Amino acid sequence: xxxxxxxxxxxxxxxxxxxxxxxxxxxxxxxxxxxxxxxxxxxxxxxxxxxxxxxxxxxxxxxxxxxxxxxxxxxxxxxxxxxxxxxxxxxxxxxxxxxxxxxxxxxxxxxxxxxxxxxxxxxxxxxxxxxxxxxxxxxxxxxxxxxxxxxxxxxxxxxxxxxxxxxxxxxxxxxxxxxxxxxxxxxxxxxxxxxxxxxxxxxxxxxxxxxxxxxxxxxxxxxxxxxxxxxxxxxxxxxxxxxxxxxxxxxxxxxxxxxxxxxxxxxxxxxxxxxxxxxxxxxxxxxxxxxxxxxxxxxxxxxxxxxxxxxxxxxx
Amino acid sequence: xxxxxxxxxxxxxxxxxxxxxxxxxxxxxxxxxxxxxxxxxxxxxxxxxxxxxxxxxxxxxxxxxxxxxxxxxxxxxxxxxxxxxxxxxxxxxxxxxxxxxxxxxxxxxxxxxxxxxxxxxxxxxxxxxxxxxxxxxxxxxxxxxxxxxxxxxxxxxxxxxxxxxxxxxxxxxxxxxxxxxxxxxxxxxxxxxxxxxxxxxxxxxxxxxxxxxxxxxxxxxxxxxxxxxxxxxxxxxxxxxxxxxxxxxxxxxxxxxxxxxxxxxxxxxxxxxxxxxxxxxxxxxxxxxxxxxxxxxxxxxxxxxxxxxxxxxxxxxxxxxxxxxxxxxxxxxxxxxxxxxxxxxxxxxxxxxxxxxxxxxxxxxxxxxxxxxxxxxxxxxxxxxxxxxxxxxxxxxxxxxxxxxxxxxxxxxxxxxxxxxxxxxxxxxxxxxx
Numbered sequence: 001x002x003x004x005x006x007x008x009x010x011x012x013x014x015x016x017x018x019x020x021x022x023x024x025x026x027x028x029x030x031x032x033x034x035x036x037x038x039x040x041x042x043x044x045x046x047x048x049x050x051x052x053x054x055x056x057x058x059x060x061x062x063x064x065x066x067x068x069x070x071x072x073x074x075x076x077x078x079x080x081x082x083x084x085x086x087x088x089x090x091x092x093x094x095x096x097x098x099x100x101x102x103x104x105x106x107x108x109x110x111x112x113x114x115x116x117x118x119x120x121x122x123x124x125x126x127x128x129x130x131x132x133x134x135x136x137x138x139x140x141x142x143x144x145x146x147x148x149x150x151x152x153x154x155x156x157x158x159x160x161x162x163x164x165x166x167x168x169x170x171x172x173x174x175x176x177x178x179x180x181x182x183x184x185x186x187x188x189x190x191x192x193x194x195x196x197x198x199x200x201x202x203x204x205x206x207x208x209x210x211x212x213x214x215x216x217x218x219x220x221x222x223x224x225x226x227x228x229x230x231x232x233x234x235x236x237x238x239x240x241x242x243x244x245x246x247x248x249x250x251x252x253x254x255x256x257x258x259x260x261x262x263x264x265x266x267x268x269x270x271x272x273x274x275x276x277x278x279x280x281x282x283x284x285x286x287x288x289x290x291x292x293x294x295x296x297x298x299x300x301x302x303x304x305x306x307x308x309x310x311x312x313x314x315x316x
Numbered sequence: 317x318x319x320x321x322x323x324x325x326x327x328x329x330x331x332x333x334x335x336x337x338x339x340x341x342x343x344x345x346x347x348x349x350x351x352x353x354x355x356x357x358x359x360x361x362x363x364x365x366x367x368x369x370x371x372x373x374x375x376x377x378x379x380x381x382x383x384x385x386x387x388x389x390x391x392x393x394x395x396x397x398x399x400x401x402x403x404x405x406x407x408x409x410x411x412x413x414x415x416x417x418x419x420x421x422x423x424x425x426x427x428x429x430x431x432x433x434x435x436x437x438x439x440x441x442x443x444x445x446x447x448x449x450x451x452x453x454x455x456x457x458x459x460x461x462x463x464x465x466x467x468x469x470x471x472x473x474x475x476x477x478x479x480x481x482x483x484x485x486x487x488x489x490x491x492x493x494x495x496x497x498x499x500x501x502x503x504x505x506x507x508x509x510x511x512x513x514x515x516x517x518x519x520x521x522x523x524x525x526x527x528x529x530x531x532x533x534x535x536x537x538x539x540x541x542x543x544x545x546x547x548x549x550x551x552x553x554x555x556x557x558x559x560x561x562x563x564x565x566x567x568x569x570x571x572x573x574x575x576x577x578x579x580x581x582x583x584x585x586x587x588x589x590x591x592x593x594x595x596x597x598x599x600x601x602x603x604x605x606x607x608x609x610x611x612x613x614x615x616x617x618x619x620x621x622x623x624x625x626x627x628x629x630x631x632x633x634x635x636x637x638x639x640x641x642x643x644x645x646x647x648x649x650x651x652x653x654x655x656x657x658x659x660x661x662x663x664x665x666x667x668x669x670x671x672x673x674x675x676x677x678x679x680x681x682x683x684x685x686x687x688x689x690x691x692x693x694x695x696x697x698x699x700x701x702x703x704x705x706x707x708x709x710x711x712x713x714x715x716x717x718x719x720x721x722x723x724x725x726x727x728x729x730x731x732x733x734x735x736x737x738x739x740x741x742x743x744x745x746x747x748x749x750x
Contacts (some may be wrong), residue, residue: 070427153565178731266726
């Protein structure tokens, strides 16, 4: 849009209070604001570009080479991706990643929302319990793993001793059993992250207008009806944000599994991020590891895009 | 996060290729003696608890006044390889570095990061443990300065308490299993077992690979592991050693199991001699009389003190960065010759480290340390053995060891029967390697 620029409005015989005279400084102000804005954004963006954007672009490039860290990164085209198709360990890792996500996402959302609803009440000591619930999130992952591994110990662990009070027969082997290792990791993963998402839900709950609840109560709505028809719709933006975050987090799960089971027993808890580590930093096949990373990247992007589209459709 | 890390390391490496490219080619030609003072840098890990690097550096500096050996500290454990690899790729690694894990030796060598030091190797005592195994296509790129071998440690007091005869050097693994069962019964305390098997895959696989005739990793045939696993499973089923589940979920440490007399026997590398002596002195371990015996053998053909028992252990080796300044090559080579030779060995023995070259001086030094057992069998076990590598030098060793590590956890956790796990590992090796 062309804006008349008037250097000296007085020369045109226009009164100083006329709009064009004001418009001129406003344009330069806009530019200046933009420049100031960009200046503030620049350090952050430079960091993003150097540490995230460029590496991600390089990742795509390296996934098409046989790079083994020391020099020779020969172009191999789609060979790495072709190899992925026949790589059984990759299939196992992919399956386990979805296994973890399929349980971790709904469990974490349900648990954190439940906690938030519970601790949103005006109870004595609510602040204390909120802190307690958030604590696992800031605790060292190694400490978490050591303690939980002891709790899960099949022979001496308190969990199995407790279960043994109610059911007989063979008790779960937890982290040292092929069938139970993943459930054990999912339980700990959910426990660890629910406090963080609880905080987000608590923030979301503050935005639910009290008068809506009041009106619903006057209309005779039950607690469940009020939750379903008032609270939940109001929480939609929070719910969307939490779902996206927890989804990405669960597809990227790495440290928890590394310290709890190292992917074992066998390959029972091997997930994609760990497979990337194994191929890249234990066997130095960085080209191939990059192609696995690209797959993980595409899964995260794909799932997020689907969630955004779904959210948009519901908004419309 | 990994994605980012990989790519970041990638960017750094790509940017530095130009820098490193010039160093690789002709550095080996520089062998004239330098005139002035020279400083060479040496990469090691965790100096606070690993004194061997400083010991070697100081001992060498004392003999060569013109030379300074500067130590560069890296993280310990698996992190060492990762951090060093990144520095090698970026061209910022020290002049001399430890090739800590033999399974990555080929990666370093094929990547052109190691100088050909066949001339140094040729001057070393051929008896230097692990030296032969370092040859790749007739050339040597790293020389062993330290060679731990796996031995049997036993608690004499607990043996006497249970009324079980001490090991006499004639044990096969079946004798070991029988003794473990007898000890467990004889000691008769709930939390004390006859044996302890640490969670590492090498505690089973290292012996199986070394002691089985014709067994190799790259054959893709892992049937040789079966008898070893069946024995260990039987032992944990009958309670003569803690189960793998207990060891891993309770994070048991072999030092505390043996050191606080929870287990009467443990097979462990010779580095544990120094640790145990130190822990008994500091009070971290109980005071009790212990002894060393040769590792139990596959069959009777290698048992007895008139034989050479077969065991395993990877040498810890030292190589020269291919990117080293030409003027420093001669000094670096001389340092390697010193570290891997008798003088380095003597210096290491004084701090309880097992050097690659074990001669009488070394044995005398080690057995003169306070707290080291003085009986003949202990000395025999320490000085006499054929030690085969746990990670034979090969391009696929790292990948195969990952597969065998999965096999180990699947079998020892009793998630998979031995034969199924072996079949699965063989299929994976065929599918993923080579």
